[in-house]
Amino acid sequence: MDGLDGRPSAQVLDLGPVCQENIRFLARRVKRVYVCDMFIRLDRCLGKGDSVDRIWHELDYPPESFDGILIWELADRLEDGGVRSLVDRCHALLKPGGMAVVLVLGEQVARLGANSFVLGQNFGVRLRPQPHLNLPIRGRQNRDILAMMTPLKPAKSFICRLGFMEFLFTRD
Numbered sequence: 001m002d003g004l005d006g007r008p009s010a011q012v013l014d015l016g017p018v019c020q021e022n023i024r025f026l027a028r029r030v031k032r033v034y035v036c037d038m039f040i041r042l043d044r045c046l047g048k049g050d051s052v053d054r055i056w057h058e059l060d061y062p063p064e065s066f067d068g069i070l071i072w073e074l075a076d077r078l079e080d081g082g083v084r085s086l087v088d089r090c091h092a093l094l095k096p097g098g099m100a101v102v103l104v105l106g107e108q109v110a111r112l113g114a115n116s117f118v119l120g121q122n123f124g125v126r127l128r129p130q131p132h133l134n135l136p137i138r139g140r141q142n143r144d145i146l147a148m149m150t151p152l153k154p155a156k157s158f159i160c161r162l163g164f165m166e167f168l169f170t171r172d
Contacts, residue, residue, distance in 0.1 A: 011030065012032070016038075017114075018037050019118055039072075039074065039135065041055045043134060056086075059089050071090065072117055077135045096172065113130070114131075
């Protein structure tokens with residue numbers, strides 16, 4: 001959020017499960033918040049046995065539209081090819097200097113199933129189970145995430161006490 005404070009017309013795309021708290025949190029800090037629940041779309045696609053490539057048409061925003069994209073744990077839910085498609089699309093959607101946040105679940109949290117990450121007071125994050133989602137988990141290591149997010153550049157990473165890792169990437 002610090003990086004978005006200097007951008008009064010900032011626009012953010014949230015790819016996670018729809019969460020009213022996150023919409024309110026972001027709406028107080030940026031000009032526009034767009035939400036595209038890629039988790040529900042992925043769940044429906046996998047449930048029908050369709051190719052994951054069918055969901056990317058949902059991200060039909062113009063190139064360089066967003067200052068920030070919240071990817072959440074979506075990279076944990078996709079095969080390598082799906083992550084590549086996601087990263088390519090997010091790279092195209094980010095403005096130069098834009099940022100993408102990726103969260104990756106630790107093993108203990110991953111066993112709990114799909115979650116939404118709820119943003120709260122003082123930028124705290126808590127998990128909210130999403131039992132209606134039946135999504136696979138890939139359990140990637142830090143180095144895997146860093147490699148998969150190319151051409152985005154790693155800026156920061158954190159290990160959170162709730163059992164997940166947070167990565168911040170930027171677009172040159």
